[in-house]
Amino acid sequence: MALDAIQKNILHEVADLDGIPQGAYNIRANGTSAGRNTTANIDIVTKEDKPGIDIIIKPGTKGESVHIPVVLTESGLKDMVYNDFYVGEGADVTIVAGCGISNCGDQDSQHDGIHTFHVGKNAKVKYVEKHYGEGDGKGARILNPVTNVYQEEGSYVEMEMVQIKGVDSTVRTNVAELADGATLLIHEALMTHGTQKATSDYKVALNGEGSSADVVSRSVAKDDSEQIFEVAIEGNTACNGHAACDAIIMGNAHVVAIPRLDAKNVDAALIHEAAIGKIAGDQLIKLMSLGLTEEEAEEQIVAGFLR
């Protein structure tokens, strides 16, 4: 694979990769493929009608992983891909799909990844998506990821959505539809600083009997940054839905939380909590009494909160 030092660093940040990953992978750098590997059970096929790939995971595939990180280091590049995951019945896989932008130029760099998951009966998916930006150019680093999750009976999907640093503008759109007995867990960790803006929108439809969803967002908004968190859970049958949003605000940041519970069936049980506030004074004082400066104490509290 032909990746330079910056690209390698970004790969490390978004996918915890310090070399060629195990198993299947497709690495996209500046809009083109920089490496691909398939396995006996996981095929990756380039789409012919639009940019992107199909990732086809055979039924019963166990313990394998797919890495599809994206790296952008050219200023002014606008990249959009459609990646479709077909996870076969009873499979149990990990999918890592980070995106990192290093923009040292004056033009905006943007990556929009549209990920659609067709999760078969009783299949289990762990999905990790990390976003990261760096570079001191004036050009903005923009990421607008979309996930569409279609879960068949008894399937289990865990999604870890992380955006810790350096992304100027994000609109994250997530839609999930769950059949009987399907389970969805979403953990979002988000930090914004400077004048960054981040919007997260989750829509979960609990269509199947006994389906359940748990959407938890933890975010920190620093400086003049703005965050909007929207989560809508629709209970259409006997189901359980829970959403929680905890946000810490610092500086002149602005955070909006708009959950929406929609119970359309007497056996739908839906719960939501949200809390927005600054770091508790006594937590700060405790850490400072142990010898930390105020900044160090804040940093430690924020890191613990987002972990």
Place this chain on the structure above:
Amino acid sequence: MALDAIQKNILHEVADLDGIPQGAYNIRANGTSAGRNTTANIDIVTKEDKPGIDIIIKPGTKGESVHIPVVLTESGLKDMVYNDFYVGEGADVTIVAGCGISNCGDQDSQHDGIHTFHVGKNAKVKYVEKHYGEGDGKGARILNPVTNVYQEEGSYVEMEMVQIKGVDSTVRTNVAELADGATLLIHEALMTHGTQKATSDYKVALNGEGSSADVVSRSVAKDDSEQIFEVAIEGNTACNGHAACDAIIMGNAHVVAIPRLDAKNVDAALIHEAAIGKIAGDQLIKLMSLGLTEEEAEEQIVAGFLR
């Protein structure tokens, strides 16, 4: 006062009145005044530019009450009034403003009351608004109340909003703006049945330092009824906001809860919880083991929940 038996019963339901109330009052029946009393401290003046009254409460008025119930017993009547309350500095008063509709005819009866409160410095207001409908006509009973609350420094407003029975369609719109040190408590109790529809919309702007708001809604949706609960709390300075929405669904009812927390200042602390679900099975079983039928047990749980 010229009120018939039906009107007297409605007056009892919406204002706990079994006769002429103590203190100031203005009773409106079928679009016209059916009685008015003012006191040395509380004046009631008919508006000249539009239907409605101005209620002027002198600064320092303590322990007095104002009753302004509305009774509609004519089918097909559409009534709209603007009532403005001017509560003087340091006053401490109770305002009761129920509305009842008895519609035995085939045409819709509707009452829209727009209540605006100008609450002076350090004044204290307890406001009770009860809605009630009855009558077996085909005509709908429609109530669209609006409250606008402007609270000056250090004022305290407690609002009890109750709609237990018989209102076919309600859109309740409430806006509040709080200055320094002002406190607002809202308790909503709502029950819908049949094919009733009820929407409650609360918007609270915490503009003043040290202001606080607590909005609590408890509702029960039975049969094929629909409820939408929206509450938006905006924290613009050092303030505390809390909203909670608990709803019980029964039958084929549909409940939507859409809170919105908007923290625009680092010292704004905003919290929300919502829970929608059916009556807990173990609660029912416990009461039934004490000899109650399932309906009696449900009734008792619902009554306790809404109290």
